[in-house]
Structures are given as C-alpha cells and as structure tokens.
Amino acid sequence: EDQVTQSPEALRLQEGESSSLNCSYTVSGLRGLFWYRQDPGKGPEFLFTLYSAGEEKEKERLKATLTKKESFLHITAPKPEDSATYLCAALGGSNYKLTFGKGTLLTVNP
Amino acid sequence: DADVTQTPRNRITKTGKRIMLECSQTKGHDRMYWYRQDPGLGLQLIYYSFDVKDINKGEISDGYSVSRQAQAKFSLSLESAIPNQTALYFCATSETPGENIQYFGAGTRLSVL
Numbered sequence: 049e050d051q052v053t054q055s056p057e058a059l060r061l062q063e064g065e066s067s068s069l070n071c072s073y074t075v076s077g078l079r080g081l082f083w084y085r086q087d088p089g090k091g092p093e094f095l096f097t098l099y100s101a102g103e104e105k106e107k108e109r110l111k112a113t114l115t116k117k118e119s120f121l122h123i124t125a126p127k128p129e130d131s132a133t134y135l136c137a138a139l140g141g142s143n144y145k146l147t148f149g150k151g152t153l154l155t156v157n158p
Numbered sequence: 159d160a161d162v163t164q165t166p167r168n169r170i171t172k173t174g175k176r177i178m179l180e181c182s183q184t185k186g187h188d189r190m191y192w193y194r195q196d197p198g199l200g201l202q203l204i205y206y207s208f209d210v211k212d213i214n215k216g217e218i219s220d221g222y223s224v225s226r227q228a229q230a231k232f233s234l235s236l237e238s239a240i241p242n243q244t245a246l247y248f249c250a251t252s253e254t255p256g257e258n259i260q261y262f263g264a265g266t267r268l269s270v271l
Contacts, residue, residue, distance in 0.1 A: 052200070080258055091248050091262035139258050144189065146260060148200035
C-alpha cells in the first residue's frame with residue numbers, strides 16, 4: 049500500500065529563519081512527487097512536481113528536492129505570508145491516484 | 159473566475175437528508191476527482207472519472223455516489239447523510255496526457271447534524 053508521511057506536523061519559525069519540511073514516501077512505481085500549499089478555507093494550490101531522484105525545483109523562497117525515499121521542501125528566509133499547510137503527495141503506478149500526506153502546518157512569525 | 163468551481167461553499171444538513179455537491183471546470187480537462195479532507199487526515203479519494211462514460215470508486219466511496227453530466231461537470235451526492243460525513247470536500251481536475259497535476263477547487267464545508 050502506498051504511504052506518504054510528512055514531518056514535522058507543525059513548524060513555527062521566525063521571519064528569516066530558514067528550515068526544511070520532510071516528506072517520506074513508500075510508493076511502487078513512483079510517477080511523480082507533488083507539493084501543494086493550502087491556506088485555511090481554501091483548496092490545495094499546486095507548487096511543484098518532481099519526477100526523478102536528484103531533481104530540484106525552485107519558486108521564490110521555496111526549493112523542492114527528491115531522493116529515492118523522500119522529498120524536502122526547503123524554505124529560505126521565510127516571510128509571514130509563507131504561513132500555510134504544505135501537503136506532499138505521491139503518484140504511483142496507477143497513474144491517477146495521488147496518495148497525500150497529512151501535511152505540515154507552517155507558521156512564520158514577524 | 160476560478161478554473162474549478164464548487165457549489166455550495168458551505169452547507170449544513172440533517173441526518174438522513176440527500177445532498178448534492180457540484181463541481182464545474184473551465185480548464186478543459188478530461189479527468190475529475192472528488193476528495194474528502196478531515197482534520198488530522200490526508201485527502202482521501204472518493205470517486206474519480208476519466209471521461210463522461212468512465213467513473214470509478216476511490217478508497218472511501220461507501221455512502222456516496224457521483225454523476226458526470228458533461229466533461230466540465232462532476233457532482234457528488236450523499237444519499238442519506240450521516241454525521242461522520244461532516245468534512246471538507248474538494249473537487250479536482252487533471253489533464254490527459256500531461257503531468258498528472260491535479261488542480262483543486264476551493265472546497266465545500268459540509269456539516270451533518
């Protein structure tokens with residue numbers, strides 16, 4: 049059974065304090081690893097897709113990386129507006145079913 | 159306007175009532191999905207549809223049914239609502255072929271009393 053585990057469950061940072069979120073996955077035939085951002089009362093918003101180990105993608109203060117067992121979302125010099133829940137999801141061999149982690153609630157204090 | 163629109167945004171209903179949640183999209187995608195999100199749990203797939211004539215059960219389909227009225231419209235029904243169906247419901251779409259990126263609506267918050 050495909051599994052995705054995110055850690056920590058919650059992370060509180062001061063503005064400018066860089067850190068990383070972890071997503072470990074057990075998926076047969078990984079076709080893609082997805083990161084989403086979810087704000088309260090809203091739907092998940094797509095951030096990145098990674099397809100193979102060693103791949104990296106960046107967007108503003110966020111950088112996502114992928115190994116054969118886990119993915120990291122690095123946040124550099126975060127701002128309060130980066131506060132949100134970050135979801136990781138893995139697409140396995142079925143080619144349609146995303147297995148989601150429970151998310152990491154990030155709070156960035158000014 | 160949003161690419162994936164869900165209605166209503168909020169709904170309160172009573173146990174035993176039939177309720178329909180609606181989803182429409184302007185992205186032109188073939189695939190549509192319904193998910194449920196509960197506090198402390200990941201998003202769980204209820205039903206998915208690859209095209210108008212192809213509808214499939216997800217991991218938690220009991221107590222739910224769906225209708226794909228057109229490429230752009232996918233509705234979720236609760237035949238007889240029960241309190242443990244209180245949750246956030248999301249519709250999503252993805253393109254075929256493509257990168258399998260799923261795009262989500264803003265969600266419907268459903269409370270069953």
